[in-house]
Amino acid sequence: MILKHQDKSLLSVRNLTVGFHVGGVTLDAVRGIDLDVARGEVLGVVGESGSGKSVAMLACLGLVPRTARVAGSVRFQGQELVGMPQSDMRKLRGSRIGMIFQDPLSSLNPVLTIGAQIVEAIRLHQPGISRKQASDRAVELLDLVAVPEPDRRVTQYPHEFSGGMRQRAMIAMAVANDPDLLIADEPTTALDVTVQAQVLDVLKSLRDRLGLGIVLITHDLGVVAGNVDRVAVIYSGRVVEAAEVGALFRDPRHPYTRGLLSSIPKLDEKRERLFSIEGTPPPLGRRPPGCAYHPRCTYARGVCATDDPALRVAGESLSACHFADCLEEIPVHQALAGAEIAEVRQ
């Protein structure tokens, strides 16, 4: 769908669906999403907790529980990953595709040294390398992600590392085998703001130095702003808007994106209260008919409750909104009042 980079695509996700069997029914957490990442590019995947963004990326790597049903296509360097045997998948994980997670404390094994965990990552995919060589490489890697005193740090345990240092160690482990793609699942969420910036700098410098493609999963548009090339906004298991990062901030074409942007506090504006989108995302299995966002949408009309809009070109974006082309004509403040919305939705 995001045609722009398809020719040199590193990861190409088409119509990916992930469902879970719960009590006899299948609940779709991901409902047909398309994504593309090119070499040397950072794709931001934005969405609230429970939107399906993490599940989608885990499904790409075959890391969802055995009970999950994954359909659609995920091509990585031309290889189809959906339905690939676990043994082949294992050879890609940690070697061609690295992954880091939200909480760097719980994602490192507490009883193994940082060095041992990096060495393991190396030797799993390069069994010919001696322990000594792998251990030297681990020190180099820690140095690469700007961990001070790497030769001392390599013998320490995760609990002896600070949060930011742990996330760097995770990144070092994820890039240990020079992967082509790095999937970073909320890598800065558990960190202080200043440390966030440092970790993001590390990621960007790796992208520049190693030519990595990066998928940066986040719920924080602030993180997206300075750090990604393109953005896919996910709501309730679908991509609702996809655009170059500049275009997305300049001219958002989906009411949900607009809502997210309005809820970022700005330094130059005086506001009594922070703006927030009313309501919460629908739980799995109780998704409303039509556009999943319509109950929370200030632009919603009758059609929104019946037809789920497809993703289509609108301005510089791809947007899944019936009114993507005319959102400007419906100023947010004059959008339908509560009673009218109720009437429209009847």
Add this chain to the structure above:
Amino acid sequence: MSGYLIRRLIAMPFLILGIITITFFLSRVTKGDPLTAIISEQQMSNPEVVAAAKQRWGLDLSLPEQYLVYMGKLLTGDLGTSFTTKRPVLQDLLERLPATLELVIAAMVIGTVLGIALGVLAAYYRNSWIDHGSRLFALVGSSLPVFWSGLSLLFILSVQLGWLPGPGRLDARLQPPPMITGMISLDTLLAGDLTAFVDALHHLILPAFVLGWTVTGTISRLVRANMLEVLNQEYVLTARAKGAGELRVLLHHALRNTLIPTLTVIGHSFAYLITGAVLTETIFAWPGMGSYAVEAARALDYPAIIGVTVVGGVTFLVTNLLTDIAYMFANPRIRLS
């Protein structure tokens, strides 16, 4: 942590002294007359013989005096003489303990390996027939009394099928090995007598399994519960994302994080079985600590009772210490604090 261990080591002799003192007085306030074990019933009616026996075994003294005499001898390494066997208690213990150690070590190896394997499998295949099967096996093991499971298995495997030998430690037709460790399986191996070694193992396997089965239940349930928790941890996902295979994820990443509670149970079970394997020892005619303890208690054989208690107490203290040391290897946070 090493400071803590040193303090524990220093406290050990005092704890043992405390155990001895308590056992000494507790056994003596028990109703009953140890003389019945020392002399025959007819002699009991002869006051002269009774008086002589009392003097001979130091029972004519007052309780505090008896205590001082006992403690004085203890300092020279003399645990007293058994009323029933009429031999030094230390000698009795040195004969009995290796047999029990042999049995209990074998039982713990079987129980621990089976328990951990079943616990890991049950957690990994949660709610499948593997899980249910291993839980049933564990439940049966920890609820069946050994006198039932032991006798049944002996009847089936030895009497009916003839796959395994009956009770005892070695076939009567074989020459027992010279005593080095007191564990027959080890001594036959040291003596280079392979036929006897194989026979000793055949004798050992069933009692060790029966005893180990009781431990399997406790360990597998504990491992299963802890594995279920650990398998949900994010570092397990990290290990998979690294490209580690399932076996490596389970054993290298998950199991290591469940070791602390498992080690505690292993240590406790071992110490408990040293004096608590009575029933198994009785059924399999295994001349160990358990049967000695029961005979001593029945005859109010004070020196033997204290001897057994000391062995039990020391075993608990030593295994607790070893468990603490094992913690340090299992968890770096304990080692470094």
